[in-house]
Amino acid sequence: MLPYTANTLKAELNSRGWRLTPQREKILHVFQNLPRGNHLSAEELYSLLDQRGETISLSTIYRSVKLMARMGILRELELAEGHKHYELNQPYPHHHHHMVCIQCNKTTEFNNDSILKHSLKQVEKFGFQLIDCQLTVMTICPEALRLGWPSALPSNWSCSRVISETPLEDEEN
Amino acid sequence: MLPYTANTLKAELNSRGWRLTPQREKILHVFQNLPRGNHLSAEELYSLLDQRGETISLSTIYRSVKLMARMGILRELELAEGHKHYELNQPYPHHHHHMVCIQCNKTTEFNNDSILKHSLKQVEKFGFQLIDCQLTVMTICPEALRLGWPSALPSNWSCSRVISETPLEDEEN
DNA sequence: AGATATTTGCTAATAATTCTCAATTATCAG
DNA sequence: CTGATAATTGAGAATTATTAGCAAATATCT
Ligand SMILES: [Mn+2]
Ligand SMILES: [Mn+2]
Ligand SMILES: [Zn+2]
Ligand SMILES: [Zn+2]
DSSP: OOSOOHHHHHHHHHTTTOOOOHHHHHHHHHHHTSOTTOOBOHHHHHHHHHHTTOOOOHHHHHHHHHHHHHTTSEEEEEEETTEEEEEEOOOTTTOOEEEEETTTOOEEEEOOHHHHHHHHHHHHHTTOEEEEEEEEEEEEOHHHHHTTTTTTSOTTOOOOOOOTTOOOOOSOO | OOSOOHHHHHHHHHTTTOOOOHHHHHHHHHHHTSOTTOOBOHHHHHHHHHHTTOOOOHHHHHHHHHHHHHTTSEEEEEEETTEEEEEEOOOTTTOOEEEEETTTOOEEEEOOHHHHHHHHHHHHHTTOEEEEEEEEEEEEOHHHHHTTTTTTSOTTOOOOOOOTTOOOOOSOO
């Protein structure tokens, strides 16, 4: 289930009456060789392939990435304002979450199996079927803090209400 | 910090050189009286107010809701494709997460303090400042399952790869 | 009450994503 | 291997949520 090959992809596509195209194969390849912790937007994927001389139309990029996300091969993430990011969806042992700085969009991944476990418990309690769970932690990174956040932010920006002083001692909910 | 009044809002706005307007007050009022578990998009907020004869321009709706999210008064959520939803940001005792059906967008809230606790631990380990953390659990709801998902889905939809059979026993990460 | 910077409400502009459709091509049956 | 056929691509137009620009209105502070 984990090490996706072109053949695995073809089988899965064909089983649904769909086809393996060079474009889809190249896109899978990009994500498979993307260094851990990287995430690509449609636009970024487009230019990355374009620079390698393997141009794929932006329409096809958008279509493929959406299809592969719906197939569960890619994970669709909301890490920044305005556009989605994608990464390989690697279930259990590599499942991870994201911590994002809301000022500079720097993203840090972290593992935490108990979050997945809690989600699973929640989902089963209601008879739902789990597809994915993503914890997004919005933060201000140390650099932004050092630069005097919030005073260094654009004048229309503000975020006073933080939740870090909450009393949390016990483990279970 | 929790029961927001027009006065609290005014104080907080004024402290930043901003102003309390009838529009902002009305918007806060809507969210304060929104039944638990409800979430509004900008468009929905617009028509809700419009139906009550308290029309506020869509521009102002968008601006206010974004401002109040950045102030930490509202929480900005990605629960459905294509647009954001907002709800009151109620920190510790009322902090919650969301389980969404990726087919019909039905959303269920659930509480889990240990997720917040884990996030906080993670954030502090890196010297970041926590602003918010949102766990979004993507699922297929029982109704969609009963309707024969995925076969009942539009032909371009597919999601085979689920992560529900992962071996998760231990509690801590 | 008057001065002034902020906010509102129009409308126009952006920007990400989706749609349309003719041309291309992967798959499959023969 | 070859041809039939349905899926896919690429180019550009269309859509949609959201933001920007600006004159008129107004909240706040003397
Ligand atoms: Mn990641
Ligand atoms: Mn909620
Ligand atoms: Zn940052
Ligand atoms: Zn559903």
